[in-house]
Amino acid sequence: MTQEISVHGTVAEGFEAVREEFAEFVAGERGDYEGQLCAYVHGRRVVDLWAGEGADGDSLYGVFSSTKGAAHLVAALLVQDGTLELDRKVTYYWPEFGVEGKGALTLRDLLAHRAGLVGTDTGFSAAELADDRALAERLADQRPFWRPGMAFGFHALVIGALTGEVVRRATGRTIQELYEERIRAPYGLDFHLGLPASREPRFRTTQPMLPTPEQQAQLNALPTGPHTLTAIAYNRHAPEPTDLESLPNDRTVRAKGPASVGGVASARGLAGMYAAMISEVAEKAPLLKEDTVAEFGQPHSVGYDLVARAHKSFGLGFQATADTWYPFLGAGAIGHSGDAGSQAFADPRSGLAYGYTRRRFAFPGGAAPENDRLALAVHRAALASR
Structure with a gap:
């Protein structure tokens, strides 16, 4: 017998349908489901829901690639400040990067997963x-797997380190330090790039x-091989292949908060950022000013992703969320999902900011x-609330 899962939390007037949708979804899940949903509209929290035994609104989860949104918000702030220039060569900031044919790559192309x-x-x-x-030290010496700037592919485990090294060379500070000082601490966000021991x-x-039999059949049909570009991007070809699902369970990863995949957050933290x-x-x-949001959310790499082997759409460090995930969102929606199932984005045209977390990896x-x-x-409730 499936254990009933209760939904907790609050929604603002006009967002009751969101609670109903969340409750309907949760009712169809297995008894060990655990997740959170949060949303803001024009800076006001309108949805704050969670479900699952042992969970509450303050629970923290590994958010994998949703971390990239926090890291690249720092980059966007530095571009807005004039500290970084998108069309300068990466070597202007990081001279050692220029070997093996990488000398002409711009910061813009780096952020767009084109390196x-x-x-x-x-x-x-x-x-x-x-x-x-x-x-970053290892990657500086590496020969690219395609001609830089001529194609794109998801730099799943390393884009934050590449961006972070440019940031460190330009400012003398790490992405994690700047994120804490300029973003997380001022807003009291439960979204950490480096989780303190106290939390x-x-x-x-x-x-x-575990996948269902149907999902396992889909997995079995995928091309495999220890030295494919996908395997290299997810470090499956290493002497000790990476178990992606377990990365946040490593205290060292949580403590250091690597800027590609090491973030720990609640849905409140994701949506709040x-x-x-x-x-x-x-x-x-x-x-961010409207022009900065528009430039970082504008699709830069659209089409066949050499790593994902599928259609993808990236802005600068962020996913172009309307094209990649949700076509009902306004043009310029900007965010980043995470491999366990998390999702976080802003839709500037509706004023919506959205965050979702879950404990179990989603197929x-x-x-x-x-x-x-x-x-x-x-999104429907946000539009109706205007």
């Missing part, structure tokens, strides 16, 4: 994956989800399928 540096020939150790500086009791260990990006929150002006990776219905319900 061809999805990994290294021999892979990374677990210690290196937790350390952005170590990753460890709130972390919920990521757990695998994107709300602060585009809206006035707590009497603070939006972090097949990336934004969990339930986000399709949840994001649509929130």
Whole structure:
């Protein structure tokens, strides 16, 4: 007998349908489901829901690639400040990067996943994956896997380290330090690039989800091989292949917060960050000007992703969310999903900021399928609330 899962939390007037949609989804899940949903509209929290035994609104989860949104919000702030220039060569900031044919690559192309540096020939150790500086040092010497700027592919485990090294060379500070000082601490966000020991009791260990027989058949049909570009991008060709699902369960990863995959957050933290990006929150002006949001959210790499082997759409460090995931969103929607199923984005045209987390990995990776219905319900309510 399936255990009934209760939904907790609140929604603002006009967002009751979101709670109903979330409750309907949760009712169809297995008894160990655990997740959170949060949304802001024009800087006001309008949805704050969670479900699952042992979970509450303050629970923290590994959010995998949703971390990239926090890292590249820092990059966007530095571009807005004039500290970084998108069309300068990466070597202007990081001279050692220019070997093996990488000398002409611009920062813009780097952020758009066009560098061809999805990994290294021999892979990374677990210690290196937790350390952005170590990753950057290895990648500086690596020959690209395609001609830089001529194609794109998801730099799944390394884009944050590459961006982070440019940031460090330009400012003398790490992405993690700047994120803490300029974004997380001022807004009190439960979205951490480096989880303090004091918050460890709130972390919920990521757990695998076994695929159904139908899903397993789909997995078995995928091309496989230890040295494919996909395998290299996810470090499966290393002497100790990376178990992606377990990355956040490593205290070293949580403590260091590598800027590609090491973030720990609640749905409140995810949505709160994107709300602060585009809206006035707590009497603070939006972090980014409209022009900056538009440039970073504008699709730069669209089409066949050499790593994902599928159609993808990237802005600068962010996913172009309307094209990649939800066509009902306004043009210029900007965000990033995470492999366990998390999703986070801002839709500037509706004023919506959205965050979703879950504990168990959702098949097949990336934004969990339930986000399709949840994001649509929130977006409809946001438009109706104008």
